Amino acid sequence: MIEELKGIVRNKETVLEEKEAAVLEIFRILISKGDYQEIGATIISLRETWEDITTPRITKIIRNLFEMIPYSSDNFGNVLELLTVLVEWADKENKKMLRLDLECKKIYALLKTGRYSEALAQIGPVAHELKKYDDKINLITLYVYESKAFYEIKNISKSKSSLTSARVLAVSAYCPPQLQAQIDLLSGIYICDERNYGVASSYFIEALEGFTLGKMDPEACISLRYLILSKIMANKREEINTVMKNKSTLKHLGDEIIRVLLKVSNSFANRDLKSYTNVLQEYSEQIHSDSFICSHLQYLYDLLLDKNIIKIIEPYSVIRISFIADVLGFGVDVIEKKLRKMILDRAVNGTLDHIDECLILQGEKADESFADECMKQVKALNCIVSPRY
Structure with a gap:
């Protein structure tokens, strides 16, 4: 089947759209077999099979290829190897824009395989080159990848900073x-x-x-x-x-x-x-x-x-900690620790009695605004009375 499709590509009388469809069908078959090494070899040798193919059409075919590939945890390693081969090939062929596009896809594959530090190391140089060519869409994409990578390694401030860069650029360009x-x-x-x-x-x-x-x-x-x-x-x-x-x-x-x-x-x-x-x-x-x-x-x-x-x-004013623990199915120490935190957070208005191992609830919380107002009045009276006595 693949050889028949290659024959269609070699035939000089075949129209360009049919040749392109044949190449993509070859890729579809190889993807179903999981033979990503052969996909790379097919792309690299494509000009030998299809003599008059142009660089824009190669770029289009490669983009269509990566839209066909099912991105899953099982095949990301293979996709990463394929991208590494294609990046090296594009660099040798001096296809700069295609190489940068492939570099972006490689960074995405690195993110998906959990290699965040490696992805971050590659983002900087690629972003620098994209700025030269004013490729804003890929640059926005890189900032998004950078934000994700920083988030995964728990560097929250940098992840937010990268996202801000992406958002600002998205406002000034078509996104x-x-x-x-x-x-x-x-x-x-x-x-x-x-x-x-x-x-x-x-x-x-x-x-x-x-x-x-x-x-x-x-x-x-x-x-x-x-x-x-x-x-x-x-x-x-x-x-x-x-x-x-x-x-x-x-x-x-x-x-x-x-x-x-x-x-x-x-x-x-x-x-x-x-x-x-x-x-x-x-x-x-x-x-x-x-x-x-x-x-x-x-x-x-x-x-x-x-x-x-x-x-x-x-319903209670006094309740044993052991009773709460039994109802919820937790240890007494766990509930006691939780109650202590809830009291400090003012979620519970009460005190712990460590002698009887119970919680004493104090009814409604005092009106703090009223207490503050009382203190202001006391201070005001003190200012008036103190100079006289």
Whole structure:
């Protein structure tokens, strides 16, 4: 089959569009076999088979090739090797713009394989060259990659700085919807980490719309997951139903992580810690596949534990710590530590009696504004009285 297709490419009477289609069909067959080494060899020897092929058409074919490749954790190593070979070939052939485009794709592959430091090391030189050629789209893309890499290595200040660079450049130049969606997605993630879930949800909505418009379904699904998560965290569960009825979200309803998040939403709304814990344990593999979702669900777990403790102590003025621990299924030391933190955070208005091992609740919190006003009046009286006596 491949030899027949190569025959079509060699035939000088074949029209250019048919030759291009034949080359792409060869790539499709090789991709299905997982033979990325042969794909590289085919591209490098393409001019021998197709004598009058132009550089723009080669560039177009390579771009179409990488749109055909299924990006998954299983084949990223092979894709990275292919890109390394093609970058070296483009450099030898003095195809500068093509080489830079391939360098950007290589950086993306490095990110996907978790080689963040290596990706960051390559971004600087490539960005410097892109500025010379005024290639703003690839430059915006690089800033987005840089932001992601810094975020993964926990350098939050630099990740935000890179994202700001991408956002500023996107305003001054044409930015494709799917690229703007990546900027919006990262913006939402960083704002979520600051616990500002209401604002973050608006960015996730923009990202969802951008990826849907760009027909990037996997990324759109991730945006929807994060949107649902932000609604749960912002305690706006009723808005999730509205989101799920949207036409653009219907195709993602079967996503397993989305179903998990909807179960989490129900448990959180009912302050049901046991149900929440069961969901986390049952779907542990799916949850841990996304570190962002995992970290925020852990934070939500802490909030739910707080809610459950408050729910238990509400009817009492004095309650034994061991009773709270027994109801929730935790050790006494864990609950005591949690109560101490809640008292310091003013979530609970009470004191711990270490002798009787109980929590003494002090009723309603004092009106601090009234106390402050009283202190002001006392100080004012003191200023009047002190000089006279």
